[in-house]
Amino acid sequence: MLTARFKLDREDRVVSFHLDGHAGTAVKGENIICAAASAIAQTAIGSLQDIARIEPDYQAEDGLICCQVSYDREDRDQLIQIASLMASVRIGCMQLEESYGSHYITCLDEY
Template sequence: MLTARFKLDPEDRVVSFHLEGHAGDAVKGENIICAAASAIAQTAIGSLQDIARIEPDYQAEDGLICCRVSYDGDDQDQLIQIASLMGSVRIGCMQLEDSYGSHYITCIDES
């Protein structure tokens, strides 16, 4: 099973995500749910770098993708971009859970 954990700050912004495991629906490397979650997370990390112009603290390896950001700073446009991109990972993973079931992917919010 793939577990997606999201750490939220007091303003309900995603400060980190941690995706770990494999969904188990197919052979590792051929799983549409894992591929989708991986694509969502990796796109957000790249977008944080290219659009928001920050360097998030992240790790990507077999069976694990995690990312942490900070909401420090005065640039309100940048803070909105960061919150939107990190929130998109949460929304995308929740949609996968709704579509395919918690047997394959489980999303957990933590405060």
């Protein structure tokens, strides 16, 4: 099973995400749920770099992708971009869970 953990701050902004495991719906490397979650997360990391112009703390390897950001910035537009991109990973994973079921992907919020 794929587990997606999201750490939220006091303002309900996603501070970090941690996706690990494999959904088990197909042979490793051919799993549509894992591929979708990975694409969502990797696109957000790339967008944090290219759009928000930050260098998030992240790790991506087989069966694991995680990312952490800081909201300790003064640029309001940049803060909105960071919060939106991080929230999009949570939304995308929650949509996968809703579509395919928690047997394959489970999303957990942590405070």
